[in-house]
Amino acid sequence: MTGSALAASYFAPVNMVGVIGRDFPRAERDLLASRRINLEGLEEVDGRTFRWRGRYHEDMNMRDTLDLQLNVFGEFSPRLPESYRDSELVFLANIQPGLQKGVLGQLRAVRLVGADTMDHWIRGDREVLVDLLSDVDILSINDSEAQLLSGERNIVVAARKILDMGPKTLLVKRGEYGALQFSADDVFAVPAFPLEMVVDPTGAGDCFAGGMFGSLAESGTFDGRALRRAIVYGSVVASFCVEDFGPRRLRSVTRDDVERRYRQFMALTDFHS
Amino acid sequence: MTGSALAASYFAPVNMVGVIGRDFPRAERDLLASRRINLEGLEEVDGRTFRWRGRYHEDMNMRDTLDLQLNVFGEFSPRLPESYRDSELVFLANIQPGLQKGVLGQLRAVRLVGADTMDHWIRGDREVLVDLLSDVDILSINDSEAQLLSGERNIVVAARKILDMGPKTLLVKRGEYGALQFSADDVFAVPAFPLEMVVDPTGAGDCFAGGMFGSLAESGTFDGRALRRAIVYGSVVASFCVEDFGPRRLRSVTRDDVERRYRQFMALTDFHS
Numbered sequence: 001m002t003g004s005a006l007a008a009s010y011f012a013p014v015n016m017v018g019v020i021g022r023d024f025p026r027a028e029r030d031l032l033a034s035r036r037i038n039l040e041g042l043e044e045v046d047g048r049t050f051r052w053r054g055r056y057h058e059d060m061n062m063r064d065t066l067d068l069q070l071n072v073f074g075e076f077s078p079r080l081p082e083s084y085r086d087s088e089l090v091f092l093a094n095i096q097p098g099l100q101k102g103v104l105g106q107l108r109a110v111r112l113v114g115a116d117t118m119d120h121w122i123r124g125d126r127e128v129l130v131d132l133l134s135d136v137d138i139l140s141i142n143d144s145e146a147q148l149l150s151g152e153r154n155i156v157v158a159a160r161k162i163l164d165m166g167p168k169t170l171l172v173k174r175g176e177y178g179a180l181q182f183s184a185d186d187v188f189a190v191p192a193f194p195l196e197m198v199v200d201p202t203g204a205g206d207c208f209a210g211g212m213f214g215s216l217a218e219s220g221t222f223d224g225r226a227l228r229r230a231i232v233y234g235s236v237v238a239s240f241c242v243e244d245f246g247p248r249r250l251r252s253v254t255r256d257d258v259e260r261r262y263r264q265f266m267a268l269t270d271f272h273s
Numbered sequence: 274m275t276g277s278a279l280a281a282s283y284f285a286p287v288n289m290v291g292v293i294g295r296d297f298p299r300a301e302r303d304l305l306a307s308r309r310i311n312l313e314g315l316e317e318v319d320g321r322t323f324r325w326r327g328r329y330h331e332d333m334n335m336r337d338t339l340d341l342q343l344n345v346f347g348e349f350s351p352r353l354p355e356s357y358r359d360s361e362l363v364f365l366a367n368i369q370p371g372l373q374k375g376v377l378g379q380l381r382a383v384r385l386v387g388a389d390t391m392d393h394w395i396r397g398d399r400e401v402l403v404d405l406l407s408d409v410d411i412l413s414i415n416d417s418e419a420q421l422l423s424g425e426r427n428i429v430v431a432a433r434k435i436l437d438m439g440p441k442t443l444l445v446k447r448g449e450y451g452a453l454q455f456s457a458d459d460v461f462a463v464p465a466f467p468l469e470m471v472v473d474p475t476g477a478g479d480c481f482a483g484g485m486f487g488s489l490a491e492s493g494t495f496d497g498r499a500l501r502r503a504i505v506y507g508s509v510v511a512s513f514c515v516e517d518f519g520p521r522r523l524r525s526v527t528r529d530d531v532e533r534r535y536r537q538f539m540a541l542t543d544f545h546s
């Protein structure tokens with residue numbers, strides 16, 4: 001959650017919602033506060049912060065969960081501060097889909113809804129998730145989640161089935177292989193930025209979504225062109241994220257760095273001239 | 274070998290070199306002859322044609338070899354007909370690297386050398402292969418071969434090591450994830466064309482290389498722009514190949530179809546405007 005807020009804050013002000021325990025590092029909170037991130041909706045409660053520990057395979061697109069502690073997250077029911085309720089864009093990060101739906105219900109003027117989810121909810125809370133999807137404009141998940149949700153191995157077929165469930169746009173994240181965006185009449189493919197050193201892919205998907213929604217908020221229009229640009233910005237910020245552990249790399253990355261890598265992305269993929 | 278000759282023939286005349294047994298299907302020979310493919314260098318000898326049988330995993334980037342019969346290929350030593358020896362572009366398809374080197378030695382006016390190889394030669398004939406690489410302009414291999422050849426898991430690091438071995442350009446094929454092209458001062462990434470139906474990925478790499486070299490032959494220049502365009506043409510022809518078994522799909526695909534899908538590729542990847 002820290003990653004997606006930081007990622008979005010390169011492009012637009014962010015109203016962050018979440019819950020942390022007493023163990024949440026002061027330095028990370030200070031980092032958030034030093035950017036355009038409103039922390040009024042960040043509850044601090046007794047207990048420990050959510051924690052995931054895993055091991056990545058040599059192929060970093062694969063990982064095993066070693067330890068998952070919901071901690072304070074287990075009892076969390078997000079309540080938006082009054083000052084958040086007129087937000088026009090909302091990104092519903094990966095929590096129980098009923099809670100995601102509850103956040104939506106607290107917004108008065110929403111123009112664009114993004115959502116993430118994971119295998120746990122696809123398997124265990126399918127009905128609530130599918131109900132949520134009819135309110136979602138952009139569903140942002142990874143390829144194995146898309147396969148699980150649709151029951152289809154082929155990603156094009158999977159995407160069509162998922163679009164039939166409601167979201168106007170599906171973003172499929174494929175780690176080091178980039179991302180695919182599907183909508184009723186459009187497909188967009190973008191590679192990942194080739195990096196010599198990947199330190200930690202954890203949270204790259206959150207950075208991707210944060211960068212994408214930040215860029216959409218900045219542009220204020222959500223047409224195909226703006227969406228493609230936003231997806232590339234998402235890829236750019238995600239490519240920085242994996243260069244260090246957690247959100248650490250974003251401490252030093254500036255908007256100028258983001259723009260520089262965006263231009264490198266253009267050079268990387270251009271054969272149109 | 275049939276696939277790469279057919280793929281290249283969409284763009285330029287082809288002088289084909291190879292060996293087939295008495296069992297080679299008449300219809301396939303007729304198909305080759307019906308295109309701009311010179312068959313003078315295609316030897317027909319007693320015995321059976323090379324044969325590979327395997328099983329693809331659900332993830333079609335992975336496969337197991339069930340049966341490999343070199344047959345007439347085991348004794349093959351390519352000799353170029355006199356009429357081939359002034360060819361300016363040569364693509365050395367995957368055979369023993371000493372034989373690839375032997376083909377090079379028979380050419381008088383070569384301007385661009387492409388080569389493919391496989392794990393078998395990387396493991397068993399490394400020295401001869403590395404010797405060949407100093408004469409190669411474009412090495413076209415898949416990602417696991419690049420990792421094996423370089424001893425590096427990270428593809429950017431692997432690419433730099435391989436470029437140090439001699440080839441000016443490295444093309445890394447990644448199946449359904451597209452391709453990456455590396456040279457000393459340039460990186461180009463292209464996704465694969467998203468397909469709803471992949472029938473048989475066998476030989477897609479050959480079609481890719483054939484399309485790429487055909488396009489380079491047609492353009493006559495080998496600068497970065499021509500190379501990028503050629504790589505996209507390679508991806509286009511490969512995307513047709515996998516839609517049916519063997520080279521069957523290319524029977525009905527026309528140059529117009531190729532151009533149409535090239536334009537779809539531009540639409541698929543464009544965020545530059």
